[in-house]
Amino acid sequence: MNDELRRCWRFGWTSLAAWALFGLALEAAHGFKLAAYLDDNLRHTILRLAHAHGVILALVVLAVAKASPLSESDAAGARAARRTAGLVRAGALLVPVGFALGGIAPHEGDPGWPVVLVPVGGLLLVAGLIRLAWQSWRYR
């Protein structure tokens, strides 16, 4: 496993643990009937989205670490691998964090302003996945 994939490996497991813990907190909010969570429909939805995206994207990063077409066989390959893995990790971080922070103080039918991190993270994630797809065709 090269350095970049090792970063993905660490990020993936850490992120999975963190968002699983977040899910546990949401379950506790259900269990203890926490009004601040249950009574606000939008907050409820946004925080669930944060949990779901956090866990799924952590698994995506782990998949990148385990079965990646990234290659560091030469300097150019290492740079490309760094950029691709960086984009995927950034996306996997920003999307759920944007949802989580946006769910703290929603306004009417809109999440709080940190939700702006979601489309930014989404763009980075998609860019990273496109690079991965591209590199998978070149992978030998």
Next chain:
Amino acid sequence: MGRRAYIVLALAVLGAAGAAATWSKRRALAADLTTTRDLHGGAHAGSHACRRCHPDHYTSWSRTFHRTMTTEATAANVRGDFSGAVLRHAGVEARMDRDAGGGYRMTFATPGSPPRTATVVRAVGSRRYQQYLAAEGDTLWRLPVAYHIEEKRWFPMTGAFLFSDGASIDDPGRPRYGGGVFDRHVTRWNDNCVFCHNVAPNPGRDPSSGDFKTTVAELGIACEACHGPGAAHARANADPARRYALHLGGRADPTIVNPSRLAPARAADLCGRCHGQRITADVGPFLTHGDPFVAGDDLARYSAPLGRDTPLRGQTGAFAARFWDDGTPRLTAYEYQGLLQSACAAQGGLTCTSCHGMHEGDPRGQIRERFAGVKADEMCTRCHAQLAAPAVLAQHAHHDPAGEGARCVACHMPRIVYGVLDIHRSHRIEIPKPPRAGGTTSAARPDACTLCHVEGVPGGQAGVGAAISALAGEPVARAVAADALGRAPSFAADERARRLGTLLEVMVSDRYPTIRHIAWRSLRRLVAPDAAPGAGLAADYDPSAEAAARLRVVTRLRGELGRAASAADRRAMALARDVDLEIGE
């Protein structure tokens, strides 16, 4: 130029374009959000459009009776028993059932005339009772029979108004269902009910033909009744940048009205449009083009609230019956006038939404949640903070501070207002004037003290119970007194017997079905307060029935109650004046 340079150049161009777009957007938003809009004539979007962005507000509004004020006659909305129920009144037999297609209909049979069937197209009301509308061409007519939702029974509309038995007005312009007294309250929806029970009503009367092409933006009292036309607002806020500029800037959106940002007087105008009967110098444009009032307007631009001495065609007195002698409103839908007469509004900035929340609280009254139940006094102590202390309150109220008698509304908003078969609190918030020994209260109006102390205030009117003596008064006073006899607390056995006897007598002899109805309800409150409205003691009593039928039920009740009900003070009631007041549903 190398590959890296192209990338840097592309990023620089993208960054510059982004910065320019952001700067341009900011300027456009700043101009947009500071430009005042004239909402008059604006298009309406309907509550379903509001729901997309305001789901919580949509849900909280959906709970209210405002939403279901006017509805299409569908299974989800119709509350009446249309399983073939029959109501007989004034020589007419009304049968309520469904046609082969599942539609709701009423058939009216009068001896000597062919039966007439009316298909119900809409329903009005969903709380106490529900009324029904039938179409005659482009015109909708309120049918003469309504369904009492709480009591689960049909009743003639003559039993909802303060109108005596047999009083009738011929109106050749309206359709005939049962005829005569039975049709007394058949009225046209298009230029009456439509104004207050829907969003953006326009009767659409053709001035030359008198025909109606009535339109409403939405049936019932929906979002845009209070927030103004919302199509432009919905369109503008499809832009997320605009929404976040509003969220983060904390400023008002000029494309819509937020009543909580209005000055107290303007916020009251919003409610006063319907909760304050009005008169305009020229009703023609209202009938042709609709009510020009839009949320946020000064109501006085278009109309004036009716007062006791408001002239009608140059003559005063036409509206006097709707007010007590001192000008205090005594009918519902005059709450706005009561508020305007209150020092709390004139000097303290009190407005309707100070106490009522359109998106919260029990739908029956919509008192704000923070004032519910035992916290009701906080409506007043927010301003009158010194009275929050029990010791000070005891001295102020002359009652046990823990008891009902010490509640602010008990004395300052007494139940002296008739409407929808019930007696309600006055919205003229004022200092009560207790009756003095040997004297009378001002303005022939029931006072807060004797509505609870129905036998008279210690040291006050001696001998004759104050509420019972009010049963010798004119109809609204009698209705208020009949209600007070069932509500007043803590009474001795002989006093209770006297009250029961009096109420039984009212149920037989009062000439107003509405007053008999209230007396019946008071009797049940005293004898079986926990019985469901349609069950228990005297469930078979019909306030609109013929005198002989009423007497039969009351005679049986007298037997059942025995010594618990004493003989009524018939001398007092013999003085009752039969004044037909053309008022008050």
